[in-house]
Amino acid sequence: MRSPIAFENKYYIVAGPFTAHRVSEQTMNERGTFIAAMLDQSGRAYASATILRMQESSGTGTHLVQEFGFRALVDEVGARVHCLAEALAIGRSEVFVNDARWLAELHTAREVPPALLTELLTHLKAELVANLPEADGPLAAGYVQTALESYALAPAAESKANDDLNPHADCLNRFLMAVLEARSADAETIINEAHSAGASIPDLHHLVLTPAQRELGEMWHRAEISVAEEHLGSRIVERALINLRARMSMAPSAGKKVLLASVSGNLHDIGLRVVADQFEMHGWTPVFLGANMPVDDLALAVREFEPDLVALSAGLGLHLRATADSIKAIRTQRSDIPILVGGGPFSCIEGLWKDVGADACAETAKIAVERGTRLTNA
Numbered sequence: 001m002r003s004p005i006a007f008e009n010k011y012y013i014v015a016g017p018f019t020a021h022r023v024s025e026q027t028m029n030e031r032g033t034f035i036a037a038m039l040d041q042s043g044r045a046y047a048s049a050t051i052l053r054m055q056e057s058s059g060t061g062t063h064l065v066q067e068f069g070f071r072a073l074v075d076e077v078g079a080r081v082h083c084l085a086e087a088l089a090i091g092r093s094e095v096f097v098n099d100a101r102w103l104a105e106l107h108t109a110r111e112v113p114p115a116l117l118t119e120l121l122t123h124l125k126a127e128l129v130a131n132l133p134e135a136d137g138p139l140a141a142g143y144v145q146t147a148l149e150s151y152a153l154a155p156a157a158e159s160k161a162n163d164d165l166n167p168h169a170d171c172l173n174r175f176l177m178a179v180l181e182a183r184s185a186d187a188e189t190i191i192n193e194a195h196s197a198g199a200s201i202p203d204l205h206h207l208v209l210t211p212a213q214r215e216l217g218e219m220w221h222r223a224e225i226s227v228a229e230e231h232l233g234s235r236i237v238e239r240a241l242i243n244l245r246a247r248m249s250m251a252p253s254a255g256k257k258v259l260l261a262s263v264s265g266n267l268h269d270i271g272l273r274v275v276a277d278q279f280e281m282h283g284w285t286p287v288f289l290g291a292n293m294p295v296d297d298l299a300l301a302v303r304e305f306e307p308d309l310v311a312l313s314a315g316l317g318l319h320l321r322a323t324a325d326s327i328k329a330i331r332t333q334r335s336d337i338p339i340l341v342g343g344g345p346f347s348c349i350e351g352l353w354k355d356v357g358a359d360a361c362a363e364t365a366k367i368a369v370e371r372g373t374r375l376t377n378a
């Protein structure tokens with residue numbers, strides 16, 4: 001397979017109608033970045049060829065094509081190739097391993113035979129070795145092999161929603177029940193009454209709304225609720241957060257501004273909303289830009305709003321290059337600005353924040369305020 005990639009100054013440019021990924025040489029591994037650019041360009045081709053290999057070798061592919069249609073399968077396998085590209089560009093195989101584990105759990109919940117994922121990854125590996133340049137195939141295939149070896153060992157996802165140590169467990173359970181029964185007004189009342197009865201807003205964020213939202217995600221993952229139920233839950237959680245904002249009492253002004261955004265491609269912004277609210281409660285002025293913020297516009301916003309701190313959220317492993325690109329672009333506007341990152345991949349992969357060029361990461365909103373304060377006092 002011929003690679004349509006040119007090396008131009010400090011950026012790799014991918015030709016054709018695909019998105020060009022700007023790459024920070026400082027923060028990313030060069031070989032992996034190069035392979036990632038090839039996978040970006042030809043991801044669907046690799047996905048199609050992997051499915052064809054499955055069809056030829058065992059008939060599983062034919063069965064899958066009949067059941068789901070070729071296009072849907074290419075979308076699914078293409079998402080894995082995209083994730084592999086992120087892992088390679090960032091130089092962390094754990095990003096791809098986590099994706100494989102997540103998919104293995106998803107398959108188990110839907111009674112898909114475990115052999116299917118093994119077969120899929122095995123053929124993807126063969127396809128990478130056959131069609132990437134000779135020097136690159138083994139690196140990419142090695143990431144897939146690591147995933148093949150580790151996803152089978154992954155423990156089942158643990159639910160923390162009903163943790164006995166949670167002093168607000170009763171409120172959490174009643175809130176979840178109201179959400180699952182689509183009693184939106186009741187769900188909001190449960191949160192407002194808990195606050196009136198003395199629960200603090202950070203506790204309601206951390207011990208009720210966050211675990212409820214995560215449990216809904218896990219329930220979808222375990223095939224216990226539909227996408228519609230999960231979406232409804234998200235809307236109710238968002239409304240509960242807005243209601244709580246009206247009840248927030250603010251600390252005296254800290255004289256600091258934080259600009260918060262979910263990076264390009266990341267549609268998750270509820271966690272970031274919680275982070276923004278907690279900065280605000282500590283006297284910071286938040287500039288909350290929400291989900292899916294394009295790289296260049298984010299950098300311009302940093303120039304326009306002149307924050308003391310930038311807080312970026314990534315929802316999935318698929319958002320890592322966008323995070324690194326955003327940080328690079330922001331630093332072209334303000335080289336000295338402290339940048340804090342957070343969200344799913346940073347919480348589960350040790351030290352990943354360094355690989356995207358951030359100054360720190362935080363797993364929760366409370367820690368985010370502490371780290372942000374420290375970074376801006378330095």
Ligand code: B12
Nearest residue numbers: 217221266267268269270271311312313342343364365368
């Ligand atoms: C709601 C939700 C959505 C909503 C988002 C709506 C919105 N406006 O945010 C929608 C429907 C858009 C969505 C889409 C998808 N989602 Co989703 N989603 C969720 C869900 C259920 C809840 C997320 C949430 O709000 N949690 C509550 C908040 C408060 O927690 P949090 O996000 O972790 O944030 C906290 C910390 O992480 C941290 N933090 C977060 N951001 C930041 C930023 C900074 C700077 C700092 C310091 C800290 C910080 O502080 C927060 C508060 O403590 C999760 C389940 C889960 N386990 O979280 C899945 C989940 C994240 N989604 C998932 C998936 C797969 C998807 C989709 C790919 C589904 C699909 N097939 O289309 C798409 C991807 C969309 C995209 N391109 O981004 C998977 C990810 C799996 C994985 N490991 O990769 C999850 C885990 C569900 C699951 N169990 O399978 N999703």
